Amino acid sequence: MQEMSLEAIQGLYFTLDLNFNKLFDACQTSAQKDDFKTDYVNARDAFWEARNRAFADNDPLVLSTVQKLVDCRASIDADLENLQNIVNVLNTISTGVSFASRLLALGAI
Amino acid sequence: MRTALVTVCLCSLIACVDQQDGKALAEAGVNASDSLTNYYDTLAQDLSETRELEAYLGALRGTPVSTGELTVLDKTETAVRQRRRLSVALNSAYRSLVNLSSSNVSADAQAAGTSLSKSLQELTALPASNVDPSALVGQILGDAAGWAQTHDIVKASKLLATQLLVVQKLYSAEANLYRSIAQERGNKIKSVGDDLVDKGFLGTATLIQEVPAALGLEWTGPNVLPGTDVAAVKSLLDTRIHRFAGSAEGATDAEAQMLAQMVASHKALIEQDKNFSLADFNNLIAKANAYLQDIQELRESQKKVELARKAELASKER
Numbered sequence: 001m002q003e004m005s006l007e008a009i010q011g012l013y014f015t016l017d018l019n020f021n022k023l024f025d026a027c028q029t030s031a032q033k034d035d036f037k038t039d040y041v042n043a044r045d046a047f048w049e050a051r052n053r054a055f056a057d058n059d060p061l062v063l064s065t066v067q068k069l070v071d072c073r074a075s076i077d078a079d080l081e082n083l084q085n086i087v088n089v090l091n092t093i094s095t096g097v098s099f100a101s102r103l104l105a106l107g108a109i
Numbered sequence: 110m111r112t113a114l115v116t117v118c119l120c121s122l123i124a125c126v127d128q129q130d131g132k133a134l135a136e137a138g139v140n141a142s143d144s145l146t147n148y149y150d151t152l153a154q155d156l157s158e159t160r161e162l163e164a165y166l167g168a169l170r171g172t173p174v175s176t177g178e179l180t181v182l183d184k185t186e187t188a189v190r191q192r193r194r195l196s197v198a199l200n201s202a203y204r205s206l207v208n209l210s211s212s213n214v215s216a217d218a219q220a221a222g223t224s225l226s227k228s229l230q231e232l233t234a235l236p237a238s239n240v241d242p243s244a245l246v247g248q249i250l251g252d253a254a255g256w257a258q259t260h261d262i263v264k265a266s267k268l269l270a271t272q273l274l275v276v277q278k279l280y281s282a283e284a285n286l287y288r289s290i291a292q293e294r295g296n297k298i299k300s301v302g303d304d305l306v307d308k309g310f311l312g313t314a315t316l317i318q319e320v321p322a323a324l325g326l327e328w329t330g331p332n333v334l335p336g337t338d339v340a341a342v343k344s345l346l347d348t349r350i351h352r353f354a355g356s357a358e359g360a361t362d363a364e365a366q367m368l369a370q371m372v373a374s375h376k377a378l379i380e381q382d383k384n385f386s387l388a389d390f391n392n393l394i395a396k397a398n399a400y401l402q403d404i405q406e407l408r409e410s411q412k413k414v415e416l417a418r419k420a421e422l423a424s425k426e427r
Contacts, residue, residue, distance in 0.1 A: 017296050041172045048181045
């Protein structure tokens with residue numbers, strides 16, 4: 001079943017929240033740590049905001065963005081098994097957060 | 110003459126049975142709306158605890174919550190509290206329905222009907238559910254006060270059923286959102302709990318402290334038991350969080366089933382279904398309450414995490 005917008009944004013945020021220490025500890029530089037913290041805050045705020053927005057979950061653009069976000073989360077889930085290449089993981093997280101923000105922009109207030 | 114008399118007696122008997130069924134349904138409605146109120150209470154508590162736990166985690170992780178985001182959280186909390194008020198108003202309406210056959214209740218019933226109508230009108234949306242409460246409420250305003258003006262419990266049940274349907278539709282559309290509230294709180298408890306265990310603020314004695322407590326005795330041993338490790342405490346926390354998540358999920362589903370059955374029972378009463386029975390409805394109320402009771406018990410045990418967290422904050426302030 002196709003995930004809806006709120007569930008997709010929630011999925012990313014919950015993954016980052018539950019694995020915060022693991023991902024944070026895997027960061028090798030201060031800049032990486034800062035980037036990760038920013039992404040976490042944006043994912044969290046997107047989820048809180050999404051609860052107060054209406055989404056047209058049948059809209060093709062919403063559907064494709066949800067799918068991209070779901071794919072990002074699946075990739076992060078797989079990466080959590082092995083955080084050797086943290087740069088790639090952080091990039092995927094940032095991409096996921098940007099999809100969450102895009103979804104939020106598509107939601108009506 | 111005799112046939113006419115028998116017909117009149119039978120009609121009176123049927124009407125009496127209907128009134129009895131109506132009263133039984135109203136009594137079950139009181140219990141069901143009580144359960145719904147408790148459910149919304151737990152959601153409101155979840156939101157408030159999540160906010161507090163995130164403030165702690167924000168300080169710890171360097172990810173503070175902005176004032177703007179606090180306003181966003183306020184909106185969600187307000188919406189949940191409105192739904193709680195709605196279920197309280199529904200409860201008052203059912204209480205009035207129970208007493209409808211008594212004398213001098215029309216003023217109370219009128220007030221309850223108006224209060225329910227007002228609560229329905231005041232609802233703000235939780236838009237992610239894609240349901241606009243005002244669109245649902247618009248169709249029932251004509252009926253809102255009407256049920257309270259009749260002394261016929263079956264007629265009143267019919268009118269109240271329209272309002273109940275709005276509550277049920279709203280709940281059904283928002284159920285996933287409710288689930289996410291409980292899940293987020295569970296995640297925060299897990300993160301805070303793990304952090305406290307790592308720092309040694311939640312000792313391994315947690316594993317065994319409840320044994321003397323169950324006997325009414327106080328644990329006087331050390332906080333950290335020799336030969337145990339933090340993984341065991343984290344595992345205990347995980348088990349409790351999973352139980353909490355299961356009960357929260359169970360409560361959300363059970364309340365949904367209970368409301369659906371409540372609507373079905375109203376329909377059966379109105380249609381004078383020969384097989385009218387409240388057994389399923391009462392079972393679902395009991396099921397929903399069992400989950401809520403479990404959540405309450407788990408909250409009590411999780412207060413230890415809360416106390417440890419507050420102790421840590423206090424020690425930092427010193």
